[in-house]
Amino acid sequence: MSRTTRTAADTMGADRAEIEIRGLHKSFGDNHVLRGIDLDVARGEVVCVIGPSGSGKSTLLRCVNLLEEPSGGRVFVGGTELTDPDVDIDAARRRIGMVFQQFNLFPHVSVTANLTLPQRRVLGRDKAEAAAVARENLERVGLAAKADAYPAQLSGGQQQRVAIARALSMGPEVMLFDEPTSALDPELVGEVLSVMRVLAGEGMTMMVVTHEMSFAREVADRVVFMDGGVIVEQGPAEQVVTRPTQERTRDFLNRVLDPAAAPAPGPEDGEGPDATQ
Numbered sequence: 001m002s003r004t005t006r007t008a009a010d011t012m013g014a015d016r017a018e019i020e021i022r023g024l025h026k027s028f029g030d031n032h033v034l035r036g037i038d039l040d041v042a043r044g045e046v047v048c049v050i051g052p053s054g055s056g057k058s059t060l061l062r063c064v065n066l067l068e069e070p071s072g073g074r075v076f077v078g079g080t081e082l083t084d085p086d087v088d089i090d091a092a093r094r095r096i097g098m099v100f101q102q103f104n105l106f107p108h109v110s111v112t113a114n115l116t117l118p119q120r121r122v123l124g125r126d127k128a129e130a131a132a133v134a135r136e137n138l139e140r141v142g143l144a145a146k147a148d149a150y151p152a153q154l155s156g157g158q159q160q161r162v163a164i165a166r167a168l169s170m171g172p173e174v175m176l177f178d179e180p181t182s183a184l185d186p187e188l189v190g191e192v193l194s195v196m197r198v199l200a201g202e203g204m205t206m207m208v209v210t211h212e213m214s215f216a217r218e219v220a221d222r223v224v225f226m227d228g229g230v231i232v233e234q235g236p237a238e239q240v241v242t243r244p245t246q247e248r249t250r251d252f253l254n255r256v257l258d259p260a261a262a263p264a265p266g267p268e269d270g271e272g273p274d275a276t277q
């Protein structure tokens, strides 16, 4: 793979990071969810974000495209500050595609219409152009044959691939994925990850919240471990997943990689190994 991981120092000059997150905070009422996140994602880099439930992973992604308004800090995408009050937020958001756990397709229209309607409404493309872009992106995710189907006629894996094609049809510079395979039956996970792997290979800048550790190891340039609204540890994917330096990362990975081996919740200093019965 020709993609390289660049360091923060490399991105300070003309070649800025595609995504720059600076001192990001987010509170929901008294709940201080993001507690100062600093993160750069270089152009063409794939960053996987992992961490326990409630650690703020979705909130972080949602702050990157301002689906949630940050309580503090700054977010830049492609050099444009999204947190600038004067920014044209709709224009800035068009650079960012997002794929959710629940596919969020329009159920009442065809696959093709799912891809053409946003292009026509948001980008003002005419019918023929939108249809051509839709066709191209359905081919990209291996679903050209399903152009006229309705979402309910597709498997979950196919629906998620349509959701990816829909996001790609808007021509994003950055793709955010929030647990894109968590709602899928295990046998359907692979087809979605394959599409994401191809996208990564094509040089798409990606932030991916996932529990798929083998995908993270293989495809991510960098893995970021979050807990309690902060980045606890980050580094090359292989290193973070196989040789984490922080105790909290190790605990999390033990639970994710081998749930059966996780200690039962309860007081520390248990009685010993007989507790696993």
Ligand SMILES: Nc1ncnc2c1ncn2[C@@H]1O[C@H](COP(=O)(O)OP(=O)(O)OP(=O)(O)O)[C@@H](O)[C@H]1O
Binding pocket: 028, 031, 033, 051, 052, 053, 054, 055, 056, 057, 058, 059, 060
């Ligand atoms: N719109 C919201 N309003 C109020 N609280 C919210 C909102 N969204 C998230 N939270 C809270 O923020 C915290 C972090 O939530 P978030 O969804 O970012 O976690 P997560 O790491 O994505 O978890 P999971 O792995 O379960 O998806 C949680 O305590 C959650 O209840």
Ligand SMILES: [Mg+2]
Binding pocket: 057, 058, 059, 178
């Ligand atoms: Mg989440």
